[in-house]
Amino acid sequence: MKDARSGETLIQANVYLVETLQGSTTNNSGYYVIPDLAPGRYTLMASYIGYEDFRQAIELMPGENRRIDIEMAPAVIQGRAVTVEASADSSIEKEKPIGVINVQPLFVKEIPSVLESDLFRSIQLLPGIKAASDFSSGLYIRGGSPDQTLILLDRTTVYNPSHFFGFFSTFNADAIKDVRIFKGGYPSEYGGRLGSVIDIYNRDGNRKEFQGRASLGMLASRITLEGPFSGGSWMLALRRSTLEPLLAVLRNNVDDVPDAFYFYDLNGKINYDAGPNDRFNLSFYTGTDNVEFPVAENTEFNLNYGNRTLSANWTHVFSHQLFSNFTVTGSEYFNYPSFLLSGTAFERDNEVVDLSV
Incomplete structure (x- = not known):
């Protein structure tokens, strides 16, 4: 994953599939992997602070390993009112490093x-x-x-x-x-x-x-x-x-x-x-x-x-x-x-x- 303007790799960016909520984050070299996916159609989403969200429809065939290089466009984040609400736990299991x-x-x-x-x-x-x-x-x-x-x-x-x-x-x-x-x-x-x-x-x-x-x-x-x-x-x-x-x-x-x-x-x-x-x-x-x-x-x-x-x-x-x-x-x-x-x-x-x- 890279910056669309400079080509700089992006570290700790979020990547996930909308349909299954399976996801990953980019490592120190900008690479990411989402393993063990069943064949089918998915919507790939990527987000990073200070950049526009990336969205792309993909289709995986049986036995296929797909490489998708993502370029994120920088964007100005507009301030707005924030409402905090309680909600049920998400089914996404994320690693939560302590400290x-x-x-x-x-x-x-x-x-x-x-x-x-x-x-x-x-x-x-x-x-x-x-x-x-x-x-x-x-x-x-x-x-x-x-x-x-x-x-x-x-x-x-x-x-x-x-x-x-x-x-x-x-x-x-x-x-x-x-x-x-x-x-x-x-x-x-x-x-x-x-x-x-x-x-x-x-x-x-x-x-x-x-x-x-x-x-x-x-x-x-x-x-x-x-x-x-x-x-x-x-x-x-x-x-x-x-x-x-x-x-x-x-x-x-x-x-x-x-x-x-x-x-x-x-x-x-x-x-x-x-x-x-x-x-x-x-x-x-x-x-x-x-x-x-x-x-x-x-x-x-x-x-x-x-x-x-x-x-x-x-x-x-x-x-x-x-x-x-x-x-x-x-x-x-x-x-x-x-x-x-x-x-x-x-x-x-x-x-x-x-x-x-």
Whole structure:
């Protein structure tokens, strides 16, 4: 299932048959399956928040497996009066996951925040999630400390997802497609943490036309480029802090102002459809914070830290009953402090690197 304008896959969309009320939801790759259908005529319905409902009449023959690719057209939802009434339970048996929250990018962008929109600052407003402090984007989820939360970006672990010593998260709101938060009881595919899971997916890029947008904020400036190529799409999102003018003013009036204090991050993704049943994508992220702080004459403290991630994924549909994802991921967190004392440099390199399949 895809967006009709951009070709972006839609996650957690609802698909069902009107006559039998059998249904399903799209997975993280946009695929859905409604198994064990008897031959006959049906009406296929699909719905997703912010899109027009999709409706199509289909006829299944004995032994037939039908593939129907759906494109949903975006639509403006008109507000209206809401009447709440009691009714009998529906015969549809839906999976009701406990402690799972889906966060849409529009929610992140519209929530008021300090200086600019931030994913972690936004989800701190959700039930069961609390900020570590007013000056930190760290999350306490159902009592679990920030280090007990597994954070994934396109299936890759991000170890220290923060800029400015934790004041902002590393995730660019312009690059995010979907966020799922498991506050407890998460599936077996996740592991390595005691508390909760935040699973983030970046956008695939516009499959219909080239697009670009830029913004200038009080904290950072952002530029996003995306577009199609033969058989696929690509997306690049760059963000960099813009504190240099403020620091220049402070140096004239305040002592002990850093000589340099900035961050940047870059998100990228390439998608390629090798056929109707095969899809490949390559996703990467790199982000760095740099601080240069003069302590005294001939004495300076410098710190450079950040994250780098890379993931490659192959999605293959063997049949209507068998679907697979093969993923290779690599993640690195680095922290390079240095101290200059009377012309002598003291340096230390700290790194966490892992590779998983």
